[in-house]
Structures are given as C-alpha cells and as structure tokens.
C-alpha cells in the first residue's frame with residue numbers, strides 16, 4: 399500500500415489532497431452509521447502519522463456537522479501534514495487531551511492512532527489508554543485498521559483497539575482477514591479512493607495475489623444450470639471412503655454434505671458393519687460394505703470396487719488411522735482426491751511432500767490448524783502467518799490446501815490464496831468439517847464430469863458452507879447449528895443467491 403501511495407504522490411497527486419479525499423469518504427460513512435443527534439459526543443484518537451491526519455480531517459468535518467468533538471493526541475510530535483491539521487482543528491476551539499479519561503464518556507470513538515505505519519509494539523501510556531477504552535462499551539470505528547494490529551499478519555503488537563467497524567482504505571489489508579485479528583476488527587468495510595489500476599498492477603503485478611471469496615464469484619462457479627440433456631453419471635460420480643465403528647456419524651455427515659452438493663451419483667464405502675446404518679440414513683447413496691479390521695475400521699476396499707470408474711474420491715472422515723491402508727491406495731490412484739481428517743493424518747505419516755509430489759491428479763487437502771501443523775511442520779520462521787503458510791504448503795505439494803479456521807484460507811499451487819471473509823462461530827462444532835468435505839467433494843466430482851475448472855469449486859464450497867451456517871444461525875441462533883441441520887440449510891440457502899433457483 400505504501401508503495402502504491404508513493405506512486406500516486408510521485409505522479410503529482412498532492413499528499414494533502416489525497417488525505418482530504420480519503421477522510422471525506424470516511425466522514426460520510428461515520429455520519430451515515432452514527433447520525434447527529436442520535437450521537438452527539440465523538441472522541442477522536444489521533445496518532446502522529448497520516449492515520450492521525452485522516453482522523454483530524456474527520457474530526458474537523460464532524461465539528462462542522464454539529465457534533466461535539468474531543469481529541470486524544472498522546473504524542474504531540476508527528477508528521478508535518480498531521481501537525482498542520484492539528485493546528486487548524488485546535489483553532490476551531492476543539493479540545494485536545496493527552497490523556498484518554500475525558501473521552502471515556504463519548505457516545506462514539508473514531509480511532510486514528512496508527513495505520514499501516516505501526517512499526518513497533520505499543521507500550522506505556524498509549525497502551526494503557528487503549529486498554530481503558532477497550533473496557534468501555536461505546537462503539538469504535540477504526541480508520542484503515544484497528545490501531546495496534548500488524549497490517550499483514552493481524553498480530554496484536556502490544557495491545558490493540560477493539561473496533562466495532564473498520565473502514566479499510568483503498569485496498570484490503572491482509573491482517574484484517576487473519577484469525578488472530580477477528581476479535582478486533584468488527585465489521586470491515588472498504589473505503590474506495592480511486593487508486594488507478596495501473597498503479598496497483600505496477601506494484602503487485604508479479605506477486606501472488608490474495609483474494610476474498612465473494613458471493614458473486616462463488617455462485618458463478620456453481621454447476622448451474624444443468625443442461626437439459628444429461629443423466630446421473632454426467633453429473634459426477636463421487637466415491638466417499640469414510641467411517642469406522644468408532645466414528646459412524648462422520649461418514650453420515652460427509653454423505654449429507656455430498657448429497658447437498660447435487661452430485662449425480664454418490665457411492666459411500668464404509669466398514670461392513672456400518673452398511674445397514676448408512677443405507678437406512680442415506681437412501682440416495684449407493685453404500686458399499688468393506689472388509690474391516692478388528693478395531694472396526696476399513697481394512698481394504700472390496701475387489702468389486704474399481705477406482706477408475708469414479709470421477710473423484712473423498713477419503714478420511716471418521717476413518718481412524720487403522721484405515722491407513724486405504725488412504726495409501728487412493729493416494730496411489732490417478733483419481734482426483736479430497737483428503738480430510740484421518741486421511742490427512744495418514745498422509746502426514748507417509749510423508750506429506752514426497753507422497754504428494756508423486757501424484758499427477760488433482761488433490762485437495764482440508765486440514766484444520768492442528769492437522770495442518772502435522773502435515774506441514776512450521777519452518778524456522780516463526781513469524782510466518784497462516785495465510786503465508788498455506789500458500790507455501792500448496793506451492794510445495796501441488797495440492798490445493800484448504801485451511802479450515804474461523805476465516806478459512808485456500809492456497810493454490812500458483813501461489814494465489816483465497817480467503818472467505820464471512821462466516822459464523824456457529825460452525826465451531828464437531829461434524830461441521832465432515833459436511834464441508836462431502837460438499838467440496840460432490841462439487842468437484844460435478845466439475846470433473848462437466849469438464850469445467852475444478853479449483854474454483856473449492857471456494858464455492860467454503861462460501862456455501864459458511865452461508866448455510868449464517869442462515870441457520872439466523873433461524874436458530876448460533877447454538878442451533880448442529881451438523882445435520884447445517885446440511886439441511888445447505889439445501890435451502892442457495893435460492894436466496896441465485897435469482898431463478900436454477
């Protein structure tokens with residue numbers, strides 16, 4: 399961002415003019431969110447850099463709009479432009495304080511302490527001020543990012559403002575989408591200030607991009623509408639290898655997720671003793687019983703199964719490590735493969751990178767952070783954030799890596815990363831991941847049958863899963879989204895997004 403900004407200034411855009419433009423846009427958003435006189439007293443936190451400069455311009459406009467404005471400016475020295483704005487705002491009679499206390503009873507706080515220029519941990523009186531403010535209950539709007547967060551990693555440097563709204567300027571800052579920033583960011587919005595595309599490309603062009611998954615992108619890749627002239631095998635044939643006597647439910651949940659994907663044919667391979675249960679629960683799947691180990695895991699696939707007849711294979715939900723033989727068999731096959739849970743644990747034991755480097759076909763790994771660390775032990779660089787780690791994992795293995803967390807990130811072998819910015823903690827519940835594995839695999843099988851690109855369907859699956867959970871949580875609260883319910887909402891939620899329902 400600072401390199402892009404530098405190009406605008408070098409091209410002749412005056413720094414002060416850009417600050418004015420950006421801050422006017424922030425001001426408009428602040429008064430739309432908190433109109434006068436519903437809100438009367440606004441406290442503005444002003445730092446020494448241009449984040450503070452933005453905040454002072456906003457403070458000036460709020461003053462003229464009739465709000466009572468109080469300023470907290472803990473550091474009197476700062477950048478020249480920020481200092482000039484400070485002088486003018488003070489000349490208007492707005493009161494400046496170097497202590498936070500006078501601002502504590504404001505109706506709203508606007509945070510312009512630090513933006514992307516934060517270069518070391520916040521400590522001392524400023525840290526104490528932020529902590530005092532965080533203990534209060536009034537809403538906080540942060541300019542660019544909550545002061546104290548690292549722009550890229552989202553790490554808290556010392557302490558950080560807990561915002562209700564973050565008005566991110568110009569381009570999305572990666573830190574806002576990292577799990578460790580979630581408790582600080584609140585609702586994030588982008589404030590556009592017309593950065594020329596050529597300048598963005600000049601700076602980011604040869605780097606690997608990071609994208610947000612949007613509804614538009616996710617829907618565009620759904621295998622919809624179906625052609626009139628089709629039949630079940632043309633709409634994908636998925637083999638899901640899952641379950642054990644110990645984890646029967648995982649197999650069912652994977653099956654329910656696959657069923658919701660609309661896949662043409664679903665075959666589920668489970669240990670023999672699970673066959674009656676699965677057949678009863680999932681009338682629309684073809685259930686295949688497999689020879690089982692003494693512990694009730696799949697010992698191997700029956701001879702009747704010909705892997706080459708399936709478009710894609712999902713393997714791992716509820717398998718246990720006793721089912722490791724079957725994981726090895728599917729890894730050696732030439733079929734597109736989705737590995738989850740014990741499929742991933744088995745892969746880690748076999749050696750993640752050498753094993754995957756042998757594979758030619760598409761592979762998707764869907765680890766949660768614990769499984770991810772087993773698959774890809776952290777390297778020396780302990781500061782590496784999970785978004786960068788997911789990119790490295792995908793580049794090293796050639797697999798697509800879906801790191802499941804509060805804000806799931808998908809790494810692709812070309813270095814691009816897609817982050818799902820909207821989800822709900824209602825998903826923090828056993829079985830949510832099994833449903834997602836089934837859903838992703840069913841979509842992938844359909845893409846393969848249709849001969850459309852497979853990779854984007856991983857984004858679609860993550861988005862669909864999260865939207866179903868959001869919709870289920872609205873209907874039933876965050877406590878009401880068990881995995882079976884989630885799979886039912888997968889079936890219900892799409893028509894809200896696709897106008898025609900097909």
Ligand SMILES: NC(=O)C1=CN([C@@H]2O[C@H](COP(=O)(O)OP(=O)(O)OC[C@H]3O[C@@H](n4cnc5c(N)ncnc54)[C@H](O)[C@@H]3O)[C@@H](O)[C@H]2O)[C@@H](O)CC1
Pocket residue numbers: 403413414415416417418420445446447448449450452476477511512513514515516517518519520521541542543567568
């Ligand atoms: N120049 C402009 O007109 C524009 C400004 N923008 C704003 O400018 C911000 C970036 O401005 P700056 O580069 O000035 O950076 P910041 O305003 O984020 O802060 C940098 C200042 O804080 C000091 N500092 C850093 N860490 C500190 C710490 N831990 N304790 C105490 N002081 C510390 C630095 O010495 C420097 O003076 C963006 O976040 C954004 O808000 C952008 O919106 C784009 C347009």
Ligand SMILES: Nc1ncnc2c1ncn2[C@@H]1O[C@H](COP(=O)(O)OP(=O)(O)O)[C@@H](O)[C@H]1O
Pocket residue numbers: 739766802803804805806821822823824825826827828829830831832833834
């Ligand atoms: N706090 C959260 N916010 C949003 N999604 C979450 C949160 N916690 C977990 N999830 C999602 O729930 C799912 C959990 O999957 P996983 O850990 O594999 O569980 P299980 O194996 O029990 O199904 C993932 O899709 C993950 O992204």
Ligand SMILES: [K+]
Pocket residue numbers: 449509510511512513540541542543544545
């Ligand atoms: K800020």
